[in-house]
Amino acid sequence: MRIDEAFSVVGPDAAVDEAVDAGYRPTAERVRELAAGDRPVLVRCAAPPDAGGRREPVELAEALALVSVYAWLGARVFATEHPRAARQALDMVASVRGTRPPAVARRGLV
Structure with a gap:
């Protein structure tokens, strides 16, 4: 998979192949350290699989919180069970950071 966007969801x-895999729910310090390098950082926002290969489902709110915080810390690739919602959260983070214009700009002037 190629990474062509500011953020990617898988x-x-x-x-x-192109990303450094930070693993499942890494610490903020680890993500910051890896993001300081030249390669994009992959963060897995899903629960790690158990010995049988099964994984517990992650709540939507939990996954979006993880994606948002890791994006703010510099991660660029996110592995999650909720790709559509994660993409919206990443668009919001980019808008708040000022790297992407908001979808709709409205002013409160009359």
Whole structure:
């Protein structure tokens, strides 16, 4: 998979050759350190699989919180079970950071 966008969202078990895999729910310090390098950072926002290969489902709110915080810290690739909602959260983070214009700009002037 190629990384062409500011942020990319992949499935929970996807492998991304170009990215440094930070693992499942890494610490903020680890993400910051890896993001300081030249390669994009992959963060897995899903629960790690158990010994049988099964994984517990992650609540939507939990996944979006993880995606948003890791994006703010500098991660660029996110593995999650909720790709559509994660993409919206990433668009919001980019808008708040000022790297993407908001979808709709309205002023409160009459």
